[in-house]
Amino acid sequence: MKFKGTAWKFGADVDTDAIIPARYLNTSDPDELASHCMEDSTTPDFIKKMKRGDVIVAEKNFGCGSSREHAPIAIKTAGVSCVVAKSFARIFYRNAFNMGLPIFESPEAAAGISEGDEIEVDADAGVVRNLTTEKEFSVAPVPAFMQELLAAGGLMAYTKKKAGLA
Amino acid sequence: MTMTEKILAAHCGKKEVVPGELINAKVDLVLANDITAPIAIKEFRAAGATKVFDQERIALIPDHFAPNKDIASAEQCNMLRQFSREHDLSLYFEVGRMGVEHALLPEQGLVVPGDVVIGADSHTCTYGGLGAFSTGVGSTDVAAAMITGEAWFKVPESMKFVYSGKPGRWVGGKDIILRTIGDIGVDGALYRAMEFTGEAISRLPMSGRLTVCNMAIEAGGKNGIIEPDEITEKYVAKRARRKYRFYKSDKKAAYVEVREYDLTGMEPQVACPHLPENVKPVSQLDAVNIDQSVVGSCTNGRIEDIREAAKVLKGHKVHPYVRMIVIPATQAVYKQSLKEGLIDVFVDAGAAFSTPTCGPCLGGHMGILASGEKAIATTNRNFVGRMGSPKSEVYLSNPAIAAASAVLGRIGRPEELK
Numbered sequence: 001m002k003f004k005g006t007a008w009k010f011g012a013d014v015d016t017d018a019i020i021p022a023r024y025l026n027t028s029d030p031d032e033l034a035s036h037c038m039e040d041s042t043t044p045d046f047i048k049k050m051k052r053g054d055v056i057v058a059e060k061n062f063g064c065g066s067s068r069e070h071a072p073i074a075i076k077t078a079g080v081s082c083v084v085a086k087s088f089a090r091i092f093y094r095n096a097f098n099m100g101l102p103i104f105e106s107p108e109a110a111a112g113i114s115e116g117d118e119i120e121v122d123a124d125a126g127v128v129r130n131l132t133t134e135k136e137f138s139v140a141p142v143p144a145f146m147q148e149l150l151a152a153g154g155l156m157a158y159t160k161k162k163a164g165l166a
Numbered sequence: 167m168t169m170t171e172k173i174l175a176a177h178c179g180k181k182e183v184v185p186g187e188l189i190n191a192k193v194d195l196v197l198a199n200d201i202t203a204p205i206a207i208k209e210f211r212a213a214g215a216t217k218v219f220d221q222e223r224i225a226l227i228p229d230h231f232a233p234n235k236d237i238a239s240a241e242q243c244n245m246l247r248q249f250s251r252e253h254d255l256s257l258y259f260e261v262g263r264m265g266v267e268h269a270l271l272p273e274q275g276l277v278v279p280g281d282v283v284i285g286a287d288s289h290t291c292t293y294g295g296l297g298a299f300s301t302g303v304g305s306t307d308v309a310a311a312m313i314t315g316e317a318w319f320k321v322p323e324s325m326k327f328v329y330s331g332k333p334g335r336w337v338g339g340k341d342i343i344l345r346t347i348g349d350i351g352v353d354g355a356l357y358r359a360m361e362f363t364g365e366a367i368s369r370l371p372m373s374g375r376l377t378v379c380n381m382a383i384e385a386g387g388k389n390g391i392i393e394p395d396e397i398t399e400k401y402v403a404k405r406a407r408r409k410y411r412f413y414k415s416d417k418k419a420a421y422v423e424v425r426e427y428d429l430t431g432m433e434p435q436v437a438c439p440h441l442p443e444n445v446k447p448v449s450q451l452d453a454v455n456i457d458q459s460v461v462g463s464c465t466n467g468r469i470e471d472i473r474e475a476a477k478v479l480k481g482h483k484v485h486p487y488v489r490m491i492v493i494p495a496t497q498a499v500y501k502q503s504l505k506e507g508l509i510d511v512f513v514d515a516g517a518a519f520s521t522p523t524c525g526p527c528l529g530g531h532m533g534i535l536a537s538g539e540k541a542i543a544t545t546n547r548n549f550v551g552r553m554g555s556p557k558s559e560v561y562l563s564n565p566a567i568a569a570a571s572a573v574l575g576r577i578g579r580p581e582e583l584k
Contacts, residue, residue, distance in 0.1 A: 013352055013441060017549045021556075022528040026231055026238035028204045040551040061353035061386065065549060066528070067288040069205055069304035090357050090388055091288055095304035145188045145318065156213050159310040165214045 001102065001123040003081035004131075005053040009115035014041060014058055015065035016092065020074040022066075033070050034077035052079035055121065057113045059085065063092025072101040082121055084128055084139070086110035097146050098155040104128065109137035168324040168421070169413040170359040170391055173299040176413075177282045185323040185422075193223075194408070195277055196311045197285030199267055199524075200228040202304070204245045206286060209309035218253050219315035225257035225276065225285075226250050227267040230524045235531035265496025265522045268292040268464035272376060273496055275405030279394045279412050284308065284317050289464050289546065291382045294360075295375035296402065297394035297412060302383060322388040323422040324359040324415075329366035331430030336580055338474070339374030340466055340544065340564040342366065343381040344435040345427065348445025356386035358422065361415065366429050367392055372401040373470040380465045381546055384442040436542075436577060437562035440550045448567055451577050458541040459490045459572035460553075461565050462520075463527040466544035467495025469502045471565040475544075476508040478569035478580045479515045485575030490517035491533045493525060517572065529553045535560075542571045 018041040020033055027033070038046035056062075056075065062085035063071060072095050075083065082102040096103045104121060109128040113119060117132040121139075128137045142150070152158035159165075167175065167182060175183045177191040198206050203226050218224055226246040231239035250258035259270065268289050271277045279297035283290060288302035303317065311317050327346060342362075347354070360382045367375070375392050382390030394412040402410055436451055438444040461467075461475045472494055484490045492512050494500040500522065503509050512519045526533035527545040535541055535554035541561070543553065548560035561577060570580040 015547075015549045017529075017547070017552055021551050022201075022230075022530060023554075025201045025528075025530075026236060026242060028208070028242070040556045044556075061356065064352055064386065065288065065383075065547060067286055067290075067302040067304055068201065069286075069306060070201075073205075087353065087356065089353070089386060091302050091304060091383075095306065098304055098306040143188065143320075155306050155310050156209055159313055160213050163213075163215070163313050165313075 003055065003102065003121040005055045005081050005119060006051065007055050007057045007113050007115060007117045007119045008043065008046060008050060009113065010041060010056060010058040012059035013061045013064055016063055016068050016071040017065055019063065019071040020068065025068065025070055028070065030073050030077040033074040037074040037078040047078055050078065053081045055119045056080050056083045057110060058083065059110055060087045062088050064089035067091045069095045069099060072096045072099055076101045084109050084121065097149055100154045105140040106137050109139065112137055168359065168361060168415045168419040169297065169393060170299055170324055170361070170389060171321060172413045173280060173282060174319060174321055183321045185321050187321045188318060189321060190316050190318050191282050192315055193284050193311055193317050194281040195223050195225060195283045196308055197225045197267060197283065197287065197290060198305065198308045199230050199287055200232055200239065200243045200246055201230045202286030202308065204242050205305035206308040206312065207245055207249050209306055210312055213309065213313065215313045218312050221254050222256045224255050224312055225271060226255060227259050227264055227270065229264060229266050230528060231530050232264065232523060233261045233521065263497060266464045266467055266524055268380060269467055269495030272296060273498055275402065275407045278402055278406045278408055278410035279398060280410050284311055288383045289380050291387065291389050292376050292380040292464060294379035294382065294389050294391035295372060297392060297398055299389055299391065301389045322357055322359040324361050325355055326361045326363060326421040326424045328424065328426045329364035329429055331366060331428045333366065333429040333432040336434050336564065336566040337432055338564050339370055339377035341432065341435045342429065343378045344437050344445050344562065345432065347381065347385045347442050348435065350385055352384060352441055352443045353386040355382065357388055360385065360387040360390045362390060362392050368395065371470060372397055373468040377465055384546060434564055434567045434579065436567065437548055439548050439559040439561065442548060442562060448577065448579055454540060454561065454577040455575060456488060456542050456571055456577060457539040458533060458535060459488060459568045460526050460533055460541060460543035460545060461568050462493030462495060463524065463545040464495065465546040466565050467493060467499065469499045471544060472499060472503050472508055475565040475569040476511040478566050479573065480511050482515055482573045482583055484516040484572045487575050488572050490572040491520060491526065492517055493520045494522055496522055526553050542568050542577055544568050
């Protein structure tokens with residue numbers, strides 16, 4: 001898997017209320033959620049400005065706070081190809097794998113990418129390339145079980161197989 | 167092994183587990199609410215599932231936007247209702263019988279010591295106060311667990327927090343956990359189990375222990391946990407609807423870090439905007455005028471919290487510029503408040519007393535802030551826009567401080583009331 005897009009830079013401790021404010025949680029419609037993606041963040045007009053395929057790059061503890069899966073759903077449906085961060089909050093990390101939003105942990109990439117840089121993420125090689133500055137960063141390897149989940153097509157596909165529903 | 171490791175090992179049929187190990191564990195209870203269950207129900211159906219793993223171990227609780235705040239919320243709550251009827255689930259709680267999930271389940275004896283519980287709500291970690299392993303997950307995890315009765319976990323490393331000393335007056339579980347988050351930060355326990363121990367924890371009543379574990383997630387923790395003792399036994403003996411088991415950490419259990427706190431004379435703590443880690447002792451805050459004071463939530467909506475707020479408020483009036491909203495977390499807390507005359511205290515003081523709901527805690531309804539407004543709240547998060555406008559501010563405190571502040575019109579202490 002390879003992803004290429006423009007970087008949108010966010011700071012530390014971006015919480016799920018910033019990603020998708022609770023006032024919009026009276027629906028679980030992905031398109032509706034996506035239309036408010038990052039609305040209470042430092043880039044409130046993110047959804048108007050971003051292009052399909054763009055990459056979110058953030059500092060530590062991205063996705064902290066609530067367990068709402070609406071957060072990765074909003075990001076994915078908005079068309080963000082993947083999220084690169086110094087670290088992720090644990091429920092967000094778990095949700096992203098379960099529902100199929102590619103995320104990559106890389107403190108070096110988080111530090112070495114600025115807003116507007118052109119980014120390429122090579123998931124198989126475990127590398128993030130900053131095409132603007134021509135720098136390359138390695139990403140933390142994905143644990144074996146998570147790879148199994150991804151290969152199966154997410155937790156539900158994996159569960160279907162296990163429960164004999166497939 | 168630590169108690170977290172022992173509970174996880176017992177639920178995956180192993181003698182021993184080690185931090186970092188990936189396991190598939192049986193869950194004793196699966197929980198979701200009106201925000202997270204609709205996605206889980208859709209996933210459950212999309213997978214072609216027709217049967218849940220156990221009709222008595224799935225709790226669906228409409229509490230966030232319930233009583234239905236608008237048509238869209240009504241549709242979401244109805245999904246839980248219809249799914250519960252379709253699958254004959256015994257743990258669906260209707261308005262009038264419900265409560266804020268993390269207050270309701272321990273109170274009703276539906277989660278017990280030694281359990282493994284997952285919930286599509288980040289504050290599911292609350293039940294560690296009983297000596298259970300419980301953690302927040304997403305809707306997809308809940309959908310899978312509703313089918314299989316299992317969930318995957320990475321066994322967390324454990325961090326030990328030891329509290330000694332006798333804190334000052336009006337200090338409870340909320341202040342202990344705020345002090346801790348202020349010390350280690352909002353990702354200070356990322357992916358880890360937080361084991362709370364020491365004499366100050368042993369003295370805490372169950373309500374305070376549930377509050378401490380409730381906010382483990384605000385430090386990034388996977389779970390919070392407290393060793394069960396006589397206080398636990400007394401709390402669960404009359405409530406438990408299932409068999410329970412006390413797990414204790416071995417003397418030689420391995421901790422990735424041990425932190426010690428001397429709470430001697432500690433005063434109430436307040437978390438300032440916009441992160442739960444921005445903690446200061448209350449006397450160190452500059453005059454912060456408030457527009458609203460909220461007492462309630464899964465963090466501080468139990469009867470002990472309502473009593474504490476009433477004790478401070480009794481004989482006083484809410485400041486003319488302040489709206490005070492008191493929300494008992496469950497119907498049982500509501501009834502007990504009525505019985506003890508606490509509702510009279512609030513109404514006489516000019517405060518609103520509500521039916522149980524998460525309501526304003528997450529900016530849902532029942533007390534949303536306008537731009538420029540400030541609130542003090544006994545809730546758990548003060549992120550930007552958490553209680554309403556992205557231009558509003560939330561300060562977090564215990565119930566005594568929230569009540570005293572409501573009278574003063576600014577953040578202050580009960581001792582300042584005349």
